[in-house]
Amino acid sequence: MSSTDTLELTEVELDLAKPFACVVWNDPVNLMSYVTHVFMTYFNYSKSKAEQLMLQVHHEGRAFVSHGDREKIERDVAAMHEFGLWATVEQGG
Amino acid sequence: MAHAFERSITGKIIGRLDAVEQALLRSLLQQLAVLLHESDDGAAQDPIAQLVGIQDLAERPADPALLRLFPDAYREDEAAANDFRRYTEAALRAKKTSEADAAIAILDRADSKVELSEAEAKLMLAALNNTRLVLATRLSLTDETTLEQLLIAEQDSGGAAHLYEWLTWLQETLVRAVMRDETN
Numbered sequence: 377m378s379s380t381d382t383l384e385l386t387e388v389e390l391d392l393a394k395p396f397a398c399v400v401w402n403d404p405v406n407l408m409s410y411v412t413h414v415f416m417t418y419f420n421y422s423k424s425k426a427e428q429l430m431l432q433v434h435h436e437g438r439a440f441v442s443h444g445d446r447e448k449i450e451r452d453v454a455a456m457h458e459f460g461l462w463a464t465v466e467q468g469g
Numbered sequence: 470m471a472h473a474f475e476r477s478i479t480g481k482i483i484g485r486l487d488a489v490e491q492a493l494l495r496s497l498l499q500q501l502a503v504l505l506h507e508s509d510d511g512a513a514q515d516p517i518a519q520l521v522g523i524q525d526l527a528e529r530p531a532d533p534a535l536l537r538l539f540p541d542a543y544r545e546d547e548a549a550a551n552d553f554r555r556y557t558e559a560a561l562r563a564k565k566t567s568e569a570d571a572a573i574a575i576l577d578r579a580d581s582k583v584e585l586s587e588a589e590a591k592l593m594l595a596a597l598n599n600t601r602l603v604l605a606t607r608l609s610l611t612d613e614t615t616l617e618q619l620l621i622a623e624q625d626s627g628g629a630a631h632l633y634e635w636l637t638w639l640q641e642t643l644v645r646a647v648m649r650d651e652t653n
Contacts (some may be wrong), residue, residue: 385632402604404610404611404613404616405598405601405602405605405610406598406617407637407640407641407644409644409645409648410594410598410640410644410650413594413644413647413648416648434521450542450553450557453542453553454542454553454561455556457538457539457540457542457557457561458561458565458595459595459598460538460595460598460599460602462537462540462609463540463542464540464541464542464543464544465542465543465549465553466544
């Protein structure tokens with residue numbers, strides 16, 4: 377194995393080691409009550425945690441709502457899109 | 470004026486919408502269903518793609534309303550966003566279409582009362598939300614101020630901004646009725 381190969385492998389490993397996050401972005405359409413409902417039903421968050429995240433989206437423009445490996449986060453983002461929330465996969469956070 | 474949705478003492482979710490309101494809601498849901506059907510870019514005709522739910526080419530929608538329903542999952546990585554779209558968009562479109570169809574079917578069987586099971590309430594909630602997302606894009610709603618300005622401009626003519634506000638109120642009452650069961 378050449379040194380280049382080793383380097384690439386290490387980079388991939390480092391990349392995978394970084395946590396992924398599902399980020400929900402503020403939009404003028406989704407209701408505060410609805411967003412809270414989505415966080416409670418999909419993530420099983422308590423009402424207070426769901427409301428806290430919803431308010432963060434509302435006031436700060438976005439919130440990191442879940443963390444995990446890429447597969448889990450892509451599933452979460454797809455679920456948010458099903459609910460009509462504007463969500464993206466982000467690394468770190 | 471409708472009482473919209475509320476949870477009865479027996480725990481049922483009931484919407485009180487008169488015939489005109491039901492027809493209006495049905496027509497908006499129908500438009501959503503048509504938009505979703507029209508946006509199907511060929512995967513439906515390919516039986517294999519349909520079977521596995523993966524599209525060879527899933528193009529980023531040019532229509533901003535469709536882009537809002539099927540947003541990019543990656544902001545700064547076009548290749549990853551396209552991959553995500555190939556793997557998820559067909560299923561997402563099918564889900565949104567079936568929710569719109571289910572909501573229309575609920576209205577078709579309703580009389581002066583629209584009675585919803587928990588599952589039906591969630592379908593209706595999703596369909597209402599999708600309809601509002603599309604209407605908001607068509608109205609170029611960017612914030613609360615834009616809506617207020619549009620409402621003033623429309624005055625009492627009952628235009629699209631008034632429809633949007635009505636849908637917002639319907640959804641708000643429905644989400645509150647649904648949430649009355651979610652304690653913790």
